Amino acid sequence: MRLRLCTALLASAAAFVAVSAHADNLVTKDRVGPADAPKSFTLRLTNDGPTSTDPVWAEGYQKLFGDFIQRHPGWRIDLERMSDNIGQEQARMLEQAKSGNGPDCAAVDSFVLALFKGANVLKPLDEYFTKEEVADLFPFIREGITGPDGKIYAWWWNTDLRVLYRNKEIVPDAPKTWDELKAAAIASKEKGGEGVLFNGGRWEGTTFDWLANFWAQGGKLVDDKGKPIFAEGANREKFLKAVNYFKDLVDSGAAPKRVATIVNYDEFNAAAAAGTAALFIGGNWQYGQLKNTLEPEEFAKWTFSEIPGPTADQRSTGTGGWTFGAFSNDPEKVAMCAAVIKEIYAGPGNALQQQLPTAAALYGKYDVFKTEANETFAKALVNGQARPGVPIYPEISNQIQIMMGDVLSGTKTPEAALDAANTAVQAAYARL
Structure with missing residues (x-):
């Protein structure tokens, strides 16, 4: 390769x-x-x-x-x-x-x-x-x-949109729920892989790819006036549930710890070419890249499906x-x-x-x-959802990136990381 x-x-x-x-x-x-x-x-x-x-x-x-x-x-x-x-x-x-x-x-x-x-x-x-x-x-x-x-x-x-790519020779059935994805990722490690890969480093891709898990539950980042509400009421519960899901993937070994440093979709293509990845969350454009990169017989092993949700009926993807x-x-x-x-x-x-x-x-x-x-x-x-076109979104994203790094590395609990993110976002919103 x-x-x-x-x-x-x-x-x-x-x-x-x-x-x-x-x-x-x-x-x-x-x-x-x-x-x-x-x-x-x-x-x-x-x-x-x-x-x-x-x-x-x-x-x-x-x-x-x-x-x-x-x-x-x-x-x-x-x-x-x-x-x-x-x-x-x-x-x-x-x-x-x-x-x-x-x-x-x-x-x-x-x-x-x-x-x-x-x-x-x-x-x-x-x-x-x-x-x-x-x-x-x-x-x-x-x-x-x-x-x-x-x-x-x-x-x-x-x-564009995000999907779950998989090597169907290693993961024959498309995972439809979070639990199924975790099980498939752990099973893939037994065949020499490194589990499921996703963006977890300090960049926009980390926020956007993860948001599908929050949106799938009906979570909202802002209200109709553009005010941040992701840490309030039911949104807080949904937010923490989605954060804990990614944390559990890393803690259980279903995802390698190195996801906390991934800041480029090209890493997934490289892992597929090297034969170390069987599952990754990536963009639709990567299908063509895989075709251009892999030998035909290797490319034939790859397919994609919708990003799994907390249940099979709860689905979302970022557009x-x-x-x-x-x-x-x-x-x-x-x-x-x-x-x-x-x-x-x-x-x-x-x-x-x-x-x-x-x-x-x-x-x-x-x-x-x-x-x-x-x-x-x-x-x-x-099932696609665009990021809210409001002035505060970039700061929300920035704080989610920081939060994800703290949580995946074990520096902060999800609750503490969310509170810190919300405090920073609300302060930024007050300055707008």
């Missing part, structure tokens, strides 16, 4: 050179277009771009960007790459945008979009998208990008995704940002990465979304 990964990375590097050479060096690691182009704008990206760590994605985006810049002569795109610490990167970018030093165009995670809208740093994009295109978006997507004035301030181009927003005061740069969104990401990028589109029409446009796997993912969105 390691040899295959190394080979894939080398192939990606060779492909990058080949694509760049073919396009007269129009696509490099930090630039798209001629170095001496008269016009330029900065574009800040995550892993979804020409320098992606996924070889297939990297090659695909190199071509998409190369074709794009040839359709827009006279322009250069200066690429900036975010680190994997998304929460920190987004907070830094917001402060830069407030001071007028942000990128011209950038990826904005949906969970912090409300903060960017509230700070009035995003430029309206209405003139670049028709009313029909906006109406075709899923309702929660449309609501997320719209400001209080009715204008759209970003384009939410992909959505997230990324948006693009324009920060520039230059109308031409805003127009180029919109062009990047429409010509590279909303449609072509979805198909390349097999990341679920946010517009209904795109499901029928690309064959990749007609596959059995993607049709199953789309059906699972029925």
Whole structure:
């Protein structure tokens, strides 16, 4: 497996050179277009771009960007790459945008979009998208990008969900409840695995993946006015029940202690390739990554199912995704940002990465979304829930991450960790 990964990375590097050479060096690691182009704008990206760590994605985006810049002569795109610490990167970018030093165009995670809208740093994009295109978006997507004035301030181009991946040769039946998952994870250890893997380190993925267990019980983070209520009444009971569930997975050995340090979905792919993982909670996009990474006979062993709930009838999964927003005061740069969104990401990028589109029409446009796997993912969105688009959410998430680290490491009891998290969140809410 390691040899295959190394080979894939080398192939990606060779492909990058080949694509760049073919396009007269129009696509490099930090630039798209001629170095001496008269016009330029900065574009800040995550892993979804020409320098992606996924070889297939990297090659695909190199071509998409190369074709794009040839359709827009006279322009250069200066690429900036975010680190994997998304929460920190987004907070830094917001402060830069407030001071007028942000990128011209950038990826904005949906969970912090409300903060960017509230700070009035995003430029309206209405003139670049028709009313029909906006109406075709899923309702929660449309609501997320719209400001209080009715204008759209970003384009939410992909959505996703979390599922339970399993090696069906080791775990033949899909666990439907927490107890069944724990039993399957312990059984997998007897066959040389390390139990179930999930995000538990200090980053947004830890909060979002865990929240499915809270939401499955009907728990609410905030009320209708955006006030934090997760530590009150019935919500407190549901919250602690979900925290204790993860704690028990680690304490029982069903999950390795190292989950408390996992801050990247790529670790699950690597564990699957190394043969050490039989179960992990990950994103729908990882199905395509596993197919690209594993040998066909190994990939055939893997499948996925909905995240187990406290009972078989209690299910939830987080639906997230990324948006693009324009920060520039230059109308031409805003127009180029919109062009990047429409010509590279909303449609072509979805198909390349097999990341679920946010517009209904795109499901029928690309064959990749007609596959059995993607049709199953789309059906699972029925139990999907988006993070609340309120200003206090990022701090709630931050405190849940801290709480999870304290609980999984045994530093604090779940009750004490929850109280500390609630105190910090309420203080932050009072400052808003």
